[in-house]
Each structure stands twice: as C-alpha cells, then as structure tokens.
Amino acid sequence: MKRGLIAAVAVAGMMVGATACGADDGDGGAKAGPDGYKGQKLTVWVMSGSNPAGWTKTVSADFKKATGATVDFKVQQWDGIQQKLTTALSESTPPDVVEIGNTHTAAYAAAGGLADLGDLKKKLGADWSEGFNKSAVVDGKQYALPWYAGNRVVMYNKKVWAQAGIKGTPKTRAELFKDFDTIGKKTKAQPLYLPGQNWYFLDGLIIGTGGELVKKQGDKYVSNLGDPKVAKAMQIYKDYQAFSDAPKNKDEANPQQAQVFAKGDVGAIIAMGYEAATAVQANPKIKDDIGFFTIPGESADKPEGVFLGGSNLAVAAGSQKQDLAKEFLKVALSKKADGAMVSESGWAPKSPDLASFAKDNPAAQAEAPAAAKSSGVTPLIPQWASVENTPNPIKDYMTSVLNGKSPAAAAKAVEGEINKRLAQQQ
Structure with a gap:
C-alpha cells in the first residue's frame, strides 16, 4: 500500500541537501526589480480547479509588471499529488512555488521541503484570521502562506x-x-x-x-x-x-x-x-x-x-529562485488577488477587509459566519x-x-x- 506522504520523511535528507545546493542569494545573483528579473521564468504548481481564469490572467500580468519575469502555471491533478510533490521537492530543480492542501502542509515542512516565509507573512498577512493561517505554521515557523480556504x-x-x-x-x-x-x-x-x-x-x-x-x-x-x-x-x-x-x-x-x-x-x-x-x-x-x-x-x-479546507502556497526549499518566488507571493496574495479569489471562486474572506468581495457571491456570504465563528482543521x-x-x-x-x-x-x-x-x- 502506497503512503505518499510517509515517503516524504524518507527523502527529508535529500530535501535538505537540495536546499544546501541552492544559490545563497536565492536567484543566482540576480538583482531585485523589473530589470534584474527580466526574462526569468518562475514555475508555479497549482492544483486543477484552484486558479480561476480571471485571477490567473491578472496575477500573471501584475507579476510581469512588477518584476519583468513571467510565471509558468503548471496545473496538477489531485490524484497522486502527494507522491508527485514529494518527489519534486526532493529534486535539485523543484518547482519554485507549490500549492499544498492545508491539511498536508505540516508533513512537507517537517520533511524539510519548504522555505521559511516568516518575513513575508509579516508584510502580507497582519490581518489574516488565525483559522486561515494556522495550518501554515509548523513548530512556530511560517512554512507557507494561506492562499484560499472555504467551508461547507x-x-x-x-x-x-x-x-x-x-x-x-x-x-x-x-x-x-x-x-x-x-x-x-x-x-x-x-x-x-x-x-x-x-x-x-x-x-x-x-x-x-x-x-x-x-x-x-x-x-x-x-x-x-x-x-x-x-x-x-x-x-x-x-x-x-x-x-x-x-x-x-x-x-x-x-x-x-x-x-x-x-x-x-x-x-x-x-x-x-x-x-x-x-x-x-x-x-x-x-x-x-x-x-x-x-x-x-x-x-x-x-x-x-x-x-476550513483549502490550500497554502509555499516556496520550495530547493528553489534557486526564492527571492523571485517571494515577489510572486506578494502579487498572488495581495488584497487585489485575494479579493478576486473570494468574488470569482466563492472562497471565504480571510480578513475583514475582504468581506466586501463576497457581496456578489452568495456562496462566500454563506461561508463567512461559520468560517469566523466555528471553523477548524484536521490535526x-x-x-x-x-x-x-x-x-x-x-x-x-x-x-x-x-x-x-x-x-x-x-x-x-x-x-x-x-x-x-x-x-x-x-
């Protein structure tokens, strides 16, 4: 019987090694800003159905405008993703940014496959509700950032x-x-x-x-x-x-x-x-x-x-474009982009100032009371x-x-x- 995430622990050593092999400056010496990143391509794994068309188009354009780089969204299927992602994170050239189900983030973090994003959380998510962010924190460290979540x-x-x-x-x-x-x-x-x-x-x-x-x-x-x-x-x-x-x-x-x-x-x-x-x-x-x-x-x-089920976005510890990956997260998790996830896909608002985006989405409106008062996650x-x-x-x-x-x-x-x-x- 296969146990995809159990295998993650077995390759933890490889993941740490991959991290050590990554360039210390995060982007092979490239300078920040549109000129420094121009011509580079960032690989982002998202799950089937996660990235709505409007959100994807806007984020791609805003990311290019902000950095000069392009983003290559690779859509993955949920079936078999645990083993596939475990393998990818252990390789020397993993995807730079990955979507991870919020119930699985702790396993990948414990295996050493994810970069610490604590500095980015302070800039982006000061007002995110605790329920959304809880699954992205492992042993007190911020190994991912909450992308979207919703409840039944x-x-x-x-x-x-x-x-x-x-x-x-x-x-x-x-x-x-x-x-x-x-x-x-x-x-x-x-x-x-x-x-x-x-x-x-x-x-x-x-x-x-x-x-x-x-x-x-x-x-x-x-x-x-x-x-x-x-x-x-x-x-x-x-x-x-x-x-x-x-x-x-x-x-x-x-x-x-x-x-x-x-x-x-x-x-x-x-x-x-x-x-x-x-x-x-x-x-x-x-x-x-x-x-x-x-x-x-x-x-x-x-x-x-x-x-409260959903997904987090994380940066692969073995990525050699970690600085650029963080620039992507600034765009993908901006108020503008998060608002689009609420209005376009009906996800629950993860902060009070996103509530207005739910006004035209009946599903998001129905989710909000329970998300705020009585939501939780698996262990x-x-x-x-x-x-x-x-x-x-x-x-x-x-x-x-x-x-x-x-x-x-x-x-x-x-x-x-x-x-x-x-x-x-x-």
Whole structure:
C-alpha cells in the first residue's frame, strides 16, 4: 500500500541537501526589480480547479509588471499529488512555488521541503484570521502562506423548497431537519443527498462538538476516534444521512454530488461553494434555482462546526529562485488577488477587509459566519496526512456506524490502522 506522504520523511535528507545546493542569494545573483528579473521564468504548481481564469490572467500580468519575469502555471491533478510533490521537492530543480492542501502542509515542512516565509507573512498577512493561517505554521515557523480556504454550506434547490411551502432558511439544526422532513412529505425530491463518507463534513461536526481526532499518549500521537465527543458528532451525521438515499459506502466525489444535485430532484447537499458551477455545467437550467445558507448549529447564535479546507502556497526549499518566488507571493496574495479569489471562486474572506468581495457571491456570504465563528482543521501534525491516504480508515468507520455498528465498536475496528499510520512518521 502506497503512503505518499510517509515517503516524504524518507527523502527529508535529500530535501535538505537540495536546499544546501541552492544559490545563497536565492536567484543566482540576480538583482531585485523589473530589470534584474527580466526574462526569468518562475514555475508555479497549482492544483486543477484552484486558479480561476480571471485571477490567473491578472496575477500573471501584475507579476510581469512588477518584476519583468513571467510565471509558468503548471496545473496538477489531485490524484497522486502527494507522491508527485514529494518527489519534486526532493529534486535539485523543484518547482519554485507549490500549492499544498492545508491539511498536508505540516508533513512537507517537517520533511524539510519548504522555505521559511516568516518575513513575508509579516508584510502580507497582519490581518489574516488565525483559522486561515494556522495550518501554515509548523513548530512556530511560517512554512507557507494561506492562499484560499472555504467551508461547507447548505446548497439548496430553491424550487424544491418552494414546492414544499418552505419560506426562509433555517437558523438551527432542528429547523433544518424539520425542513428536510417537510420536503420528504410534500415533494417527490430526496430531501438531502449525503453519501456516507463525506469525511470533511464529519470533521466539521467533530470540531463543533469539541472533539479531537488524535491525542498524545506519552511522546506519541494515537487515535482518539473512540472519544464520546467524536461519537456525538457521528450521531449528528447519522441524523443528517437519514434524510438521504445516497450510498453509505461512497464519498461526495463518487459520483460527484453536484452532478446528482443538477438533476433537480434533490433538496440540498452539503457542499463547497464552487460546486454550484459543477452543477450548472451539468445542467445550465438549474442555475437560477441554486441557493446557499450557512449550516445551522444546535442554537441560532453559533453555526455548525465546519472544516476550513483549502490550500497554502509555499516556496520550495530547493528553489534557486526564492527571492523571485517571494515577489510572486506578494502579487498572488495581495488584497487585489485575494479579493478576486473570494468574488470569482466563492472562497471565504480571510480578513475583514475582504468581506466586501463576497457581496456578489452568495456562496462566500454563506461561508463567512461559520468560517469566523466555528471553523477548524484536521490535526496539525505531520503524521496526520498519512491517515487520510486512501483507503481512509475514518471513512470505513463512518460506513460501519451508518450500517448499525456502535460508534465505539466501529472506532475500535479501525484504530489499529490509524495508529499504525501515525507511528510510521513518529
């Protein structure tokens, strides 16, 4: 069984060596400024779907204007990226700037593959919210900078809700479940499409109950899946899933839940804002029927707990163009560029002064309350990334509970595998 990020530790020595081989002046002696960088090309790896067209065009132009250099965006696929990025960062000529999922940043930093960006953080991100920046800091050092992040919201079919006679949007979980029940009784639509293995939604529920997925046992991290707070979150998930006919042994990507939603016979899905575009692409007629609202919590004063998922941008420790890479980050993470990510892609604003960019994006507006009040991430330890590798044992836990096994028994069945993965990087 391959463990892409486990391999990162094995090549840590190579990464350090690659760093040592890099030019001390960062850009082979090139001087800063448009004249000094003119004619140079910076290689930036971004993941498929991450860089919207408008943002990419503007950032490319602004970067060239500021430095005289050009940027070469290399789009990567999520499937297999962990191993591919691990290999690339260990080579003597790695990509200069890389996009890294915020749950995986700690692993690459611990392996020695990323440059320290603490000086740049002070210049760019004084007002970034802690929730966004938390995953970019490892052992007190800034190894990446937050690019974008978002949290799940309820994406609903306004036509279905109108057919059920529902007016307004729910403010509590109980009200939401009442609306789902009404849709089930008064329409032919499936109230909610929620497959059994939407793992990041469960993580948000765990954040909401105050649970933790790992705990310290001596000097090691071990699974905490058997904790009653985790069991409580899983019960909430089970309550949600009871309104759905989706398979209990699949995740939201198999099939793509937005494409299921696009058929028009589903009341709602728990979705990222960008999934609306996927639905419209599958069925353009549904465009005007799509609405969003914040996932309501137990009480009206606090939204449901949510996983703040997204990506960071980092500079490869082995890059020989680190100074130019930092100039790119100044452009790519400027207020102008960050605002475009909010308005164009619907990501949550990462600072208060970006809120205005969300005014024309309903998904971003729906994300903002939970992102500010009740968001969190997966355990920020290098060992965690290997736990999420396919096959993710937590997904097996979820399916088992949904099929009737007690949370305690389901947790016990997979904790051995979780602990095995955690131990491989300790």
